[in-house]
Amino acid sequence: MNEHKGHKYIFQIVSGSILSWNAVLEGEANKVGYSLPAARKTGTTICGVVFKDGVILGADTRATEGMIVADKNCSKIHYISPNIYCCGAGTAADTEMTTQIISSNLELHALSTGRVPRVATANRMLKQMLFRYQGYIGAALVLGGVDCNGPHLYSIYPHGSTDKLPYVTMGSGSLAAMAVFEDRYKPDMEEEDAKRLVRDAIAAGIFNDLGSGSNIDLCVITKGKLDYIRPHDEANKKGVRTGDYKYKRGTTSVLTKSVTALNLEVVEETVLTMDTS
């Protein structure tokens, strides 16, 4: 999830059809003197779904630095307010600081109005900040919460556009997760079904996308309660080594043994004291 500024990664999908489509497009573009923009991997799978009583946010826990896993268990679901949480994909520092700044401002706003903060307010604040920075803040967010008007879910893009939808996914694993949602999403699901759906969507991202991995974190937000389940599913537990490279004594049988004593004379002896003062 941590991207070195300026590094770009070419998106390589091994499925033939998309590669060939891309190749044709690239060829056509090159003819007219243009090159296709290199896609930027955001190394995450995050998603959210609105169910009967509220919203559920899900995220994987892998933080990448290029092709290396920097953190095997990082937390991508950020606190905005007691009733609003936000998943973040993209540059880790950007998602962390942006959500903290908006959380702080939202708390001031809530104290000033004397009311529980609304998800739409958080959405406004986030999009207006991201637009101001013209996409230089690499934060792709899934914002969800429950307020006086019910449950709400937004996806927010680095340039500042937002979508209000019943189910959203973001990050490099978003296609895998969205495939699961498009297959099995139904409006007004029960909490357990919705949890299972989100878990499966994130799992699809974890197992099929290299940029996502490790565990699945969930956050269930309803009118009365909040469940921050970290981890909900340890899908990639480190295994225990079954073999051992050490050989026990006696593996190689001893045939003969001869001991030669080295009789050495002390020729010179010098003592250097260490200055311990």
Added chain:
Amino acid sequence: MDTFCTVYCYAVSRSSPDICSLTRIYYDAGCDDLSFSASNGVVLATEKKQKSILYDEQSVHKVEPITKHIGMVYSGMGPDYRVLVRRARKLAQQYFLVYQEPIPTGQLVQRVASVMQEYTQSGGVRPFGVSLLIAGWDEDQPYLFQSDPSGAYFAWKATAMGKNYVNGKTFLEKRYNNDLELEDAIHTAILTLKESFEGQMTEENIEVGICNEAGFKRLTPAEVKDYLAAIA
């Protein structure tokens, strides 16, 4: 209690700013309020006398939360208080953004008092016409501070401010001891208020705030009514 401060008054003209005179600013005595630090929490209580029965009492509050774990109340000019509440809230958030930790009560008081002091030494402004009582809970301990218009701040176990602060303090001195529980503290605070209260004390014309390990909370009129019933 009349609070006064000396201030330089600037008469600024384009050509020559004139430091004209040393002025004494008198602020009108505020309403009574008092606070009490118990072993497991702090109580803030104040009277909220409205000038007419037509006032909507619930639209304006004297006891205000600053963060989840800190609250404050004032004696003096309401508008000045509003400004300080906003400042205090902002200071608390700024601290949190830097240190990722809820601001300790003492730190907040220091910063707020700093602001108040600034206004006694800057040009073109007048000192804040409020004395603040700031109550907070951090690291399993209750805290109570007072902040004056001069910028001086003090920590208290129990104190009273306002018109009848002398009587209030005497009453508290008699009744204070270190092992008081929060419930008893609330009871004592209301009794102390009643001492100097003119007229009937109802849940509409007093405000009570409590601060314990669960955080700061302004009591609803219904809750205040229960406590009032106990002393009736």
